Amino acid sequence: MKKVLISIVSMTLALSMLAGCGTAGSKKNDNKDETKTTATNTKKSDKKGILVISFGTSYADTRKVTIEAVEEKVKNTFKDYEVKRAFTSKIIRKKLKERDNIIVDSPEEALSKMQKEGFSEIYVQPLHIMPGIEYDEVKEVVDKFNDKKAFDKLVLGRPLLYRAEDYKIAADAFKKQLPKLNKDQAVAIMGHGTEHPSNSSYALFQYALEEKGMGNILVGTVEGYPTVDNVVRRLKEKGIKEVTLMPFMLVAGDHANNDMAGDEKDSWKNVLKSNGFKVNTYIHGLGENEDIREIYIQHIKDSIDGNPLKEEK
Known part of the structure; x- marks a missing residue:
């Protein structure tokens, strides 16, 4: 009887050790899978985007034939890029939200969302006429995101009028209307x-x-x-x-x-x-002028080509 008890205890201990080894092996494999998953999730995306920024308007009819028309031209020209929108005017954004239930991001909100969505390369194109107060504010936002290295590449383009040559090109485009x-x-x-x-x-x-x-x-x-x-x-x-x-x-x-x-x-x-x-x-706004729209397209191309401010090299 004593020998039988000793045999039962020995078998129980052996089975416990085997179960422990199996559990340890399973935990080890789980850790490997977890590490693999984490590495996959932190892998940088290659998403590319264009953020089109304007002052904005609460007039739906002119928005359609100006701002939205420019945005559509951007989408059709740069098919490998996801195009987003932002308005700089807080008053316009508030009015659209309260009156029409239309949500438009501020430049900072738009870039924050693009960061969360995994964009790595972004070109910001303002539809402003000149580099005034609104443009300076956009530049501050872009500089802020560049300072914290939120994206691999974040480039701010120039408005309609910037270099002397831009004025000549805009004058030719304006002449058409x-x-x-x-x-x-x-x-x-x-x-x-x-x-x-x-x-x-x-x-x-x-x-x-x-x-x-x-x-x-x-x-x-x-x-x-x-x-x-x-x-x-x-x-x-x-x-x-x-x-x-x-x-x-x-x-x-x-x-x-x-x-x-x-x-x-x-x-x-x-x-x-x-x-x-x-x-x-x-x-009629300048955004209805096809030649003016083409100028903004060219400014985006300049940004992608590495010379957003058209500096002499």
């Missing part, structure tokens, strides 16, 4: 204007227009210099009788519809009429 003018007819274009030093861009664009033979195209701004009063004075000096008003902005939004062509006493339309001019209005 002008009506035929007699000597007593002119076009007055309304830029936004800014307190930023880049407000001088409007003077440079005026020079570019005149160099291209468009002396009867006069540049003014709604929130900067030159003002509509400066435009009126120059129109009178030139002996102009009839004026067509055009927005020099990506979209034909609030400024174009109200400050330029509205029925208020101080709108450009009524200021010109009160000064004896016959007035026509052209309420």
Whole structure:
């Protein structure tokens, strides 16, 4: 009987040791699998994207034919890239969310999401007209993400007007949307204007227009210099009788519809009429101009080619 008990105990101990070895082996294999999974999850993605940034607009009709039209052209041109959108205007984003339930990211929100989604290469293309306050703010966001090395490559492109050559190219593109003018007819274009030093861009664009033979195209701004009063004075000096008003902005939004062509006493339309001019209005944003869209496409190509600011090499 004693021998039988000893045999049973011995067998039990042997089976326990075998089970322990099996469990240890299983845990070891599980650890290997876990390590393998972790390595797979931390492997860098090769996702490439283009973030198109504009001020934004709450006018759905002009958004479709300007901002969305540019974005669609970007998608069709750069098929290997995923195209995202961001608006810089907090007011516009808030209005779209509350009124239309449309959610649009800020530049920082968009880049944060792209980082979480595993993008490694991103080109940021602003649809702003010049390197003013909005552009500077976008640059600060891009610099912030570059400082923390959030992406393998994050490049900020230039706005419509940046280098002197950009002004000449933009003048040629703008010419395509002008009506035929007699000597007593002119076009007055309304830029936004800014307190930023880049407000001088409007003077440079005026020079570019005149160099291209468009002396009867006069540049003014709604929130900067030159003002509509400066435009009126120059129109009178030139002996102009009839004026067509055009927005020099990506979209034909609030400024174009109200400050330029509205029925208020101080709108450009009524200021010109009160000064004896016959007035026509052209309420279309620059984003509707196919040649302007092509300029933004070229700026993205410059970024991909490694020269986003078109610096001389």
